[in-house]
Amino acid sequence: MSLLTVSDLTVSTADGRTLVDGLSFSIAKGHRLGLIGESGSGKSLTALAVTGLLPPGLRASGTVLLDGTPVIGANERSLNRLRGRVAAVVFQEPSTALDPLMRLGNQVAEPLRRHQGLRGAALRAAVASALEEVALPARVAHAYPHEVSGGQRQRAAIAMALACRPALLIADEPTTALDVTVQAEVLALLDRLVAAHDMALLFVSHDLAVVGKVTDEVVVLSSGRAVRTGPLRAILADPQDDYTAALVASARRLDEALGGAL
Numbered sequence: 681m682s683l684l685t686v687s688d689l690t691v692s693t694a695d696g697r698t699l700v701d702g703l704s705f706s707i708a709k710g711h712r713l714g715l716i717g718e719s720g721s722g723k724s725l726t727a728l729a730v731t732g733l734l735p736p737g738l739r740a741s742g743t744v745l746l747d748g749t750p751v752i753g754a755n756e757r758s759l760n761r762l763r764g765r766v767a768a769v770v771f772q773e774p775s776t777a778l779d780p781l782m783r784l785g786n787q788v789a790e791p792l793r794r795h796q797g798l799r800g801a802a803l804r805a806a807v808a809s810a811l812e813e814v815a816l817p818a819r820v821a822h823a824y825p826h827e828v829s830g831g832q833r834q835r836a837a838i839a840m841a842l843a844c845r846p847a848l849l850i851a852d853e854p855t856t857a858l859d860v861t862v863q864a865e866v867l868a869l870l871d872r873l874v875a876a877h878d879m880a881l882l883f884v885s886h887d888l889a890v891v892g893k894v895t896d897e898v899v900v901l902s903s904g905r906a907v908r909t910g911p912l913r914a915i916l917a918d919p920q921d922d923y924t925a926a927l928v929a930s931a932r933r934l935d936e937a938l939g940g941a942l
């Protein structure tokens with residue numbers, strides 16, 4: 681059975697505009713999928729709909745099953761049981777996930793307390809190991825988000841997302857807001873952690889070259905619709921439609937500039 685099944689997912693506004701249109705895909709346990717498309721194509725709304733986090737005013741229809749549990753129409757209580765444990769999200773802006781008024785160690789502790797019931801010394805040890813896993817120095821636990829670098833903030837957000845060992849990690853442009861060198865480090869970290877813990881990954885990006893570093897299978901999204909689904913290699917070899925060809929061309933330009941071999 682799939683860990684994530686999305687079928688005929690549609691997201692629309694109250695006044696009837698369709699933003700995601702009949703999207704279907706699935707991810708099996710331990711597998712990876714890239715969701716790629718230009719700005720405004722509906723990638724983030726898809727990621728949010730999958731975890732029941734759509735902003736007020738938007739409506740989802742269709743079916744989303746997370747580990748067999750329906751997400752669309754589910755109440756907050758059953759969604760909270762899934763979040764962090766079955767699926768966790770890392771956003772483009774680490775500040776989205778972090779509370780500016782709370783020390784980072786306490787924020788990483790939150791899901792461990794809630795889902796695993798850890799307290800006291802056991803909780804402190806789990807926080808320390810979660811920070812160590814993302815290569816953050818122990819002192820970061822005492823820092824507030826604004827006291828660390830952007831890369832460190834994203835590492836802390838990753839530590840929080842992974843604290844309860846979710847079966848599925850959803851990463852929505854997790855490196856886009858970072859400096860280029862930090863981007864590569866954070867991407868490599870995510871890649872390593874997802875592999876080490878045998879997690880499934882839904883990786884969202886506008887950049888094929890970045891997606892290609894972490895996954896072989898992609899869905900190409902255009903104006904809320906899937907225009908292509910399949911192995912990245914086949915899409916690079918034969919983009920078929922103009923939209924996908926443009927994504928491939930821009931990825932090749934970027935990759936060449938970076939000295940890569942896409």
Ligand SMILES: Nc1ncnc2c1ncn2[C@@H]1O[C@H](COP(=O)(O)OP(=O)(O)OP(=O)(O)O)[C@@H](O)[C@H]1O
Pocket residue numbers: 693699717718719720721722723724725726735737738886
């Ligand atoms: N709360 C909202 N209300 C109305 N329209 C919205 C809302 N959020 C997003 N949209 C619209 O839905 C479309 C898809 O948005 P989405 O954020 O999913 O795009 P995206 O593919 O993630 O783009 P980007 O690469 O820029 O992050 C866009 O046209 C956007 O303007």
Ligand SMILES: [Mg+2]
Pocket residue numbers: 723724725852853
């Ligand atoms: Mg987005």
